[in-house]
Amino acid sequence: MNINYDLYKVFYWAAKTGSLTQAAKVLYLTQPSVSHAIKQLEDSFGITLFYRNPKGVALTQEGAILYSYIERSQILISLAEEKMAALKNLDSGELRIGGSDSLFKHYLLPYLEDFHEKHPGIKLHLNHGTTPEIITFLKEGKIDLGVVRMPIVDPQLEVTESIQLQDCFVAGARYAELKDTVLSLSKLLQYPVILFSRNSRARMAITELFQSYGYPLKPEIEVGSVDLLIEFARKGLGISYVTREFVAKELEEGSLFEIRLEVELPPSHVGIMIMRNMPLSMAASRFVELIR
Template structure:
């Protein structure tokens, strides 16, 4: 049995051709089948749509009214199909990413550049936040995928480790004499300390590790960004806990000095997360594939 939408498609073609026979050719149907379809539609609507004449058919007043709406509706369907095709082929669409400033700058940027080069018509929307905020962005649907400091304990999220990073302590010129010594965590706690704010996942990681070693820290400064932590250390306001991989420029230029610890803080991970229960958009799927493709990651890392 012909469905209601198909009946309207047949109706539209008959109306355009003013003929059952010409419509049948366009639709690759038999003329009796077209005629029967229009009788079925008229019966379901309870009104006559065509005036039948020896030369063909013309629309009744009711048929003309229905034709305007049918044409508009079918046009919207075609436009929707075309738009869906564009999304499928990534000629349009949107990718929403939750990520902090530091990870975006020092890890994610080359991947964003590579994705934009491959799919220039995909709009990128970034949501800035801490690890907990990024996870909330994902669970609320505001972001498709997030990049943050691990560990993350959430069974609703698919987690992928992207890279490992090392937390270190650094100082400016004022404390440079410490560079030649091997320091314990207890030694460090006697100096003014500069840390990220408490809600930062990287701060929690280091703080929990030190607490397990019997050291409870009371930072002199708690700041909202990694860049500020570096600048405060460079200004000799204290000894700062920073991520080594994100501080290379300061270390290489001699603006900061890495301190030697008797026991290094274990490395932690930066990773990607997205909802397990919700299928990713086509754009998000492609971006995740780039991140998870080891060969692509090596190529991007060599380039940067």
């Protein structure tokens, strides 16, 4: 009485086509196989499902009742198989990424554009948050991958380094006199410094650097976004500590210039985080491939 579910597939096509021979063709089987399969179904139910006519078969009362269930069931399976093919094909699915606003805007954006153009059926979900928040999202399965500043040390995570970024101090026209000089740290501190307000990796790193030379780094102004860091520096409100790559346009056009220091500032890397030993979704693995 334990029925092989493939029998329902055979039943479905036999009922749908009204012919065992036709069903056999659809299923790439021989007619005796189909005949045998139907017989098996009938035997295991103890119910005759088809009238055998000289010109084919027709559902009995009970067969018609069975068909009303099996038809829907088979259609769902077909839809499921189509959906899986679409997911495999990246015609469907979703990609959930966690990261900071600035990395989305200045680092991921071109990749996202490219990906979206190639796979318009895949929904993009961008979640921004601090690095610890991103890690939590990842562990809770709320995102597929996280894009944050290195270093990350977490045994559950697999982090791969992506491009290197270089933070630096920049100023606008107001401090033009600094353009061709090389400043010491102490000299720099005589100018108003603008830093990112959140507990960002970059802010912590630069604070530590100054600390290690014996200087406390206290910003004149703290702002909540990279855009504001840039904007304030341009308006001459102080010297901003920003990622050089994120102000490439402003450096190019000359609305900002980089302040050279005696001390070399540490570079930082972008890290792509995924869960260790957890398979990536189709979309996510394709996207990670794209980034690397």
